[in-house]
Amino acid sequence: MSDISRRRVIRTGIAATAGVSGVAAAARLADLAGLIPPDSGGILGPGETLTYAAQRLIVDQSPAREFSRDKISKSPYPNGKPPADEIFVRHQANGFADWKLSVDGMVARPSSFSIAELKRFPVSSQITHLACEEGWSYIAEWIGVPLAHVLEAAGLQAGAKYVVYASLPIQRRRWDSVDMAEALHPQTLITYGMNGEALPVEHGGPLRLRVPRHLGYKSIKFITSITVTDSLKGFGKGRGSSAADGAYSWYAGI
Numbered sequence: 001m002s003d004i005s006r007r008r009v010i011r012t013g014i015a016a017t018a019g020v021s022g023v024a025a026a027a028r029l030a031d032l033a034g035l036i037p038p039d040s041g042g043i044l045g046p047g048e049t050l051t052y053a054a055q056r057l058i059v060d061q062s063p064a065r066e067f068s069r070d071k072i073s074k075s076p077y078p079n080g081k082p083p084a085d086e087i088f089v090r091h092q093a094n095g096f097a098d099w100k101l102s103v104d105g106m107v108a109r110p111s112s113f114s115i116a117e118l119k120r121f122p123v124s125s126q127i128t129h130l131a132c133e134e135g136w137s138y139i140a141e142w143i144g145v146p147l148a149h150v151l152e153a154a155g156l157q158a159g160a161k162y163v164v165y166a167s168l169p170i171q172r173r174r175w176d177s178v179d180m181a182e183a184l185h186p187q188t189l190i191t192y193g194m195n196g197e198a199l200p201v202e203h204g205g206p207l208r209l210r211v212p213r214h215l216g217y218k219s220i221k222f223i224t225s226i227t228v229t230d231s232l233k234g235f236g237k238g239r240g241s242s243a244a245d246g247a248y249s250w251y252a253g254i
């Protein structure tokens, strides 16, 4: 689709919502474009759907803003204490040498990577803003490997639609997912470093998925698994994330 026809699709969609019957039309449009988010309840969530569709069609692969080094926050806010669970403390005492990230689902070669192995991939870094939905935020440098490289290494299969990622079941097992546009976006990183150091446990060390185009809650800490899928139905309540199974929105684009 050309940019102009994309915009026309969106304008038509937004104009359509002005009328009562237009709500269904706009939702149908988004659905045709594969743009119904998994937690929208279909046409019951036309506001959500249009935000998501508009983002996807208009800004699509536009990057999250990157900052200069002098903008890095002096004391980034850690949301929560480092996990005290026995399993985590043991990993930590061991320098995370046995921490593994599994990659499975719709990939040709299900794989498992140690931190050392992930560090052998091309390194990417970014200075971006992490914003919590509760109102606070900070800017940090994130260092890691683009998720796209790891998916490529595992052999991403055709028809893949989402990438689900989950934390170690500590405190509470958190999981989330992104669509393929987000998964393959060059700023979506599996991070093991922050501000020139190893990623501190307070901020999700040893491994965290950083999704800088979304609110902080999609940047899941302590990740141990990545699963490629064409449907989110089999995960939790089918809404795409532990946050969406609760009261949050699956789509948290900013």
Ligand SMILES: Nc1nc2c(c(=O)[nH]1)N[C@H]1C(S)=C(S)[C@@H](COP(=O)(O)O)O[C@H]1N2
Residues within 6 Å of the ligand: 076, 077, 078, 079, 080, 130, 131, 132, 133, 167, 174, 202, 203, 204, 215, 216, 217, 218, 219, 220, 221, 222
């Ligand atoms: N595993 C895990 N990941 C998580 C969370 C969490 O509690 N556990 N909190 C999320 C929320 S709500 C936010 S805002 C950010 C906070 O990141 P920070 O601790 O680096 O500030 O992490 C997100 N990732």
Ligand SMILES: [Mo]
Residues within 6 Å of the ligand: 079, 131, 132, 133, 134, 216, 217
């Ligand atoms: Mo948050």
